[in-house]
Amino acid sequence: xxxxxxxxxxxxxxxxxxxxxxxxxxxxxxxxxxxxxxxxxxxxxxxxxxxxxxxxxxxxxxxxxxxxxxxxxxxxxxxxxxxxxxxxxxxxxxxxxxxxxxxxxxxxxxxxxxxxxxxxxxxxxxxxxxxxxxxxxxxxxxxxxxxxxxxxxxxxxxxxxxxxxxxxxxxxxxxxxxxxxxxxxxxxxxxxxxxxxxxxxxxxxxxxxxxxxxxxxxxxxxxxxxxxxxxxxxxxxxxxxxxxxxxxxxxxxxxxxxxxxxxxxxxxxxxxxxxxxxxxxxxxxxxxxxxxxxxxxxxxxxxxxxxxxxxxxxxxxxxxxxxxxxxxxxxxxxxxxxxxxxxxxxxxxxxxxxxxxxxxxxxxxxxxxxxxxxxxxxxxxxxxxxxx
Numbered sequence: 001x002x003x004x005x006x007x008x009x010x011x012x013x014x015x016x017x018x019x020x021x022x023x024x025x026x027x028x029x030x031x032x033x034x035x036x037x038x039x040x041x042x043x044x045x046x047x048x049x050x051x052x053x054x055x056x057x058x059x060x061x062x063x064x065x066x067x068x069x070x071x072x073x074x075x076x077x078x079x080x081x082x083x084x085x086x087x088x089x090x091x092x093x094x095x096x097x098x099x100x101x102x103x104x105x106x107x108x109x110x111x112x113x114x115x116x117x118x119x120x121x122x123x124x125x126x127x128x129x130x131x132x133x134x135x136x137x138x139x140x141x142x143x144x145x146x147x148x149x150x151x152x153x154x155x156x157x158x159x160x161x162x163x164x165x166x167x168x169x170x171x172x173x174x175x176x177x178x179x180x181x182x183x184x185x186x187x188x189x190x191x192x193x194x195x196x197x198x199x200x201x202x203x204x205x206x207x208x209x210x211x212x213x214x215x216x217x218x219x220x221x222x223x224x225x226x227x228x229x230x231x232x233x234x235x236x237x238x239x240x241x242x243x244x245x246x247x248x249x250x251x252x253x254x255x256x257x258x259x260x261x262x263x264x265x266x267x268x269x270x271x272x273x274x275x276x277x278x279x280x281x282x283x284x285x286x287x288x289x290x291x292x293x294x295x296x297x298x299x300x301x302x303x304x305x306x307x308x309x310x311x312x313x314x315x316x317x318x319x320x321x322x323x324x325x326x327x328x329x330x331x332x333x334x335x336x337x338x339x340x341x342x343x344x345x346x347x348x349x350x351x352x353x354x355x356x357x358x359x360x361x362x363x364x365x366x367x368x369x370x371x372x373x374x375x376x377x378x379x380x381x382x383x384x385x386x387x388x
Contacts, residue, residue, distance in 0.1 A: 001098055007171045010050055010091055017087050018079050019052040019163070021153060025139025026173040029211035036113065036128040037135040037210070039166045043104035048171040049136040050091065051164040054080040055156035058328065061320055065332045067339040067352045070245055070313060071372035073320070075381055077161070078311045082385035084108045084163025085304025089387050091165045101169040106131050108163055109303040127223050133162040138210045141174040145208065145215040146182030147189070148197055148318040154181045157329070158322035176211045183326060187333050189218070191317035193236055193244060194229035195253035196221045222260045228252065231290050232314025233273050236341075243341040245314040247283050247350070248273075282348045290314075308382035309369065 001009070007024060014022040027047050030037045039046035060072035088105035095103040112127040137151045138144055146152035151162065154177065189199045198219040208215040220226075229235050229252055235244030236251040243249055259265045272279070273287050293310040297303050313320075321332050340354020340362075351365045369378070 003169060003171055006095070006099060006169060010094070010165075010171075013091055013094060014050070014052045014087060018054050018083050019087065020055055021142050021155060022050065022052040023137070023140030023142050023174040024171045025049040025051065025136055025141070026171075029139040029173065029176070030135060032207075032209040032212075033132075033135050034128070034206045034208060036130070036132040037139075039131060041113070042106065042131050043102060043166045043168065045102070045168045046104065046166040048167050048169055048173070049131075049140060049164055050167065050171075051133055051136040051140040051142060051162060052084070052087070053137065053142055053151070053153060053156065053160045053162055054084060055160040056080070056320060056323075058323065061159065061323065061332060062335065064245075064313070064320065065335040065339060067245070067342070067354070067366065069366045069372065071367060071369060073313050074308075074311055074369075075373075077313050078306075078308050078381050079384060080161025081108050081303045081311075082306070082308075084161055085302065086384060086387055088163050088165050088304075092167075095165070095167050095169065099169060101167055103168075104166040106133060106136075106164040106166060107302045107304060108133065108161065110297045110306075111301040131164070131166065133164050135208070135210060136164050137162055138213075138215065139173070139176070141176045143177050144180035144182065144213070145217045146180075146322060147184055147186055147218050148322065149203070149217040149220065150188075150319050150322060152180065152182045152322060153177075153324070154179070155324060157181070157324035159320050176213070181324070185326060185329065187321055187329055188318035191321050191333065191336060192229070193234070193251055193253065193315070193317075194221070194225050195255075196226040196229070197318065221257055224266050225252065225255075225257075225260045228269070228273075230315045231294055232312065233287055233290060235315055237337070241341075242337055242339050242354075244317065245342050245350070247286065247342055247344045249341060280344075282344045282346060285348060286344060305385050307385070308378060 011022050056076050060076050063069045064073040085108055092103035092105040111130050134151045143151050143153035146158050150158040152158040189197045201219040203217055203219045232246040234248040234250040234252055235246045236249045297306045323329050340352050342350050353363050
């Protein structure tokens, strides 16, 4: 099998899955990126990165932002992460079993490099993956980084999941995207309840140059700042009218970046999440359940192996809202700001309170996992993470 045939067959394998885009990037294009774009860290002598994208279904996003239900997006996220990991393993095996080249399946999330170069007060709060799939996707021609730092593609925007493989095979790279399709609408900053992204300031910690093109994105806060919101412990809008999928109604934007770098502040905030005396028992249990779920993924260092029951999107708004169509993006934003807040009843089940245009309050219960999926559907989706 020559390199042209290998490239064609790899793309066929990937596109036979739920992936809609796939591209090939080269070592040369990644020579000037920060350390997490160095392929040698994962695979010595790697010459190419193969990166693909699995987009979120629009209907699932509509239901999620309007708080109709979040189980459709739960399914999409499991397929995006677990499916991409499974595909990465399959592609890697194919390369090694059919050629003399080596391959490395890239973990889609939850695996980070140890950082001994950071001072103690922020160690563990600035994290970099073993290999950045975002950098790889840019090098592979899928798109460019948007204001949020997420990859933005022409076809699907940034509302997608990435998977990838590194290989020593010197595959011919695909053309890089000529245009950055992030139009700087900055809805990503409006839907974020943590203040993780700056509205105006560009990130200047280190230049990201891929294929001689400098990627520009927003200045970012700390890992904890994003993580506490994304996990679903806290999430409230600036004006207090809507929440993410969490009963933790605190807007984290009220805390300065200086506070986030303060170990004592972070320690006290986590203590409040898990053990504060004034937190109702049902919310405390909710927070502890989230912690156990994230603990599993952290211990495995691979979100692609996470059981389906532990896949629970509650924020991720910056990624989810960034669909390709600007009009649809605005529609999703309107849905979100009118979606109300999530609460827990005494049994720990989530429900939504929101106001109709006439001012009438509506209270309803979105479907639970057990109500939304049949056992057969659940088991089938959960099985994606199991490599056969």
